[in-house]
Amino acid sequence: MGKSTNLDNKHKIIYKREKNLDEFLTQSEIKKLEKINQKFIKKIIMIFSTFIKSDIELNFHTVKINSYTNDDKNFHYLYSNSLKIKPLEKKSFIFFSPNLLSVFIDFLFGGNGNTINKIDIKKEITYSEDFVNKKIVEFIIDTYCKSCKDFFYIDIKFLNFNIIDLKKNFFSTNNPFITNYFDFNLNGIKVFFSILIPLSIIKQKNKKIITSLDTNISSKNTILKENIFIEHVCEIELDVIVELIISSVPKNKFDNLREGDVLLIENPEKVTAYIEKKPIFSGKHKIFDGKSIIFLENFFN
Missing domain, CATH: 2.30.330.10 (SpoA-like)
Structure with missing residues (x-):
C-alpha cells in the first residue's frame, strides 16, 4: 500500500492508495476520484445508518486496479451485482462481502448483528437476500451517481445479482477496472463492498x-x-x-x-x-x- 491519510477527522476517512495507481491515472484524475469517494462515504454512511437504525463506522477505504476486494486471496465467493453505465454502455460491478447481506438482514429484523458469523456463501440466494441486496444496491448507485455529478454525469442501471467464484473469474488487462473498496464496522462486525468502474469512465475519453x-x-x-x-x-x-x-x-x-x-x-x-x-x-x-x-x-x- 501507499500513503495512508486521515482526510476528514469527523468521519475518520482513512484512505489507502495503491502504489501503482499513478501508472493508470494522472494526478488530476486521482484527485477527482478521491473527491468523489469522500462525498460518497459521507452520504452512504448516513443512508445505511438510517436504513438499519444503527451506527456505522468506516474502517478505511482503498483504490486499486483490477481487484475484487482489498485482498482477493482471502475470499472464494462474493455476492456480485452487474451494472451498466450509460451513456457509454460500459459494464460495472458492485461486490459484497460474504456476511454483508446477513448482517443487514439481522439488523433490519431487530438484531444487533453479533450473532452473524457468515464466512461462506450458500449457492442459492434467498428471497430476503435478494430483496435487501436490491435495496442496498439502489442506495449505492444513487449515492455514487450524485457524488460524481460535480465532475461528470453517469447513469447506472442494475442488470443482475448472483454469486461469483473468484477462483474462476479473472480481469482482462485490455479493459482495466478501478476498484473502490469500502470497509465498515457495524457493531464490531466487519463488512465491506467494492464498486468497480471502468478506467475509461474516469478518463472520460468518450464523454458526449x-x-x-x-x-x-x-x-x-x-x-x-x-x-x-x-x-x-x-x-x-x-x-x-x-x-x-x-x-x-x-x-x-x-x-x-x-x-x-x-x-x-x-x-x-x-x-x-x-x-x-x-x-x-x-x-x-x-x-x-x-x-x-x-x-x-x-x-x-
Whole structure:
C-alpha cells in the first residue's frame, strides 16, 4: 500500500492508495476520484445508518486496479451485482462481502448483528437476500451517481445479482477496472463492498453530453458532418435545435389537423439535433439535476 491519510477527522476517512495507481491515472484524475469517494462515504454512511437504525463506522477505504476486494486471496465467493453505465454502455460491478447481506438482514429484523458469523456463501440466494441486496444496491448507485455529478454525469442501471467464484473469474488487462473498496464496522462486525468502474469512465475519453435541449455549443477546430467545417477558430457558438421524433401520420389525418389535436409520440426520449437545418445526431433526452440533457447515440453521415 501507499500513503495512508486521515482526510476528514469527523468521519475518520482513512484512505489507502495503491502504489501503482499513478501508472493508470494522472494526478488530476486521482484527485477527482478521491473527491468523489469522500462525498460518497459521507452520504452512504448516513443512508445505511438510517436504513438499519444503527451506527456505522468506516474502517478505511482503498483504490486499486483490477481487484475484487482489498485482498482477493482471502475470499472464494462474493455476492456480485452487474451494472451498466450509460451513456457509454460500459459494464460495472458492485461486490459484497460474504456476511454483508446477513448482517443487514439481522439488523433490519431487530438484531444487533453479533450473532452473524457468515464466512461462506450458500449457492442459492434467498428471497430476503435478494430483496435487501436490491435495496442496498439502489442506495449505492444513487449515492455514487450524485457524488460524481460535480465532475461528470453517469447513469447506472442494475442488470443482475448472483454469486461469483473468484477462483474462476479473472480481469482482462485490455479493459482495466478501478476498484473502490469500502470497509465498515457495524457493531464490531466487519463488512465491506467494492464498486468497480471502468478506467475509461474516469478518463472520460468518450464523454458526449449536451447540457441543454436548446442551447449553444462552444467548439474548437470542430468538424461537423455534411459540409459544416470549422477550422482554426478559438471559440464559436453554434445554434442547436432539438426535435422530438413523432410517429408517422397518415396524409388524410395530417391534412385535417386542427389546433388542440393530439399527435402520438412513440418514444418521447428519442430526439434529433439539427444545425443549420442539417440533422447532425440523434440521442435520448433525460432530466438530470433539474436540467435537460441529451445522451448522444448516433452521428448522421
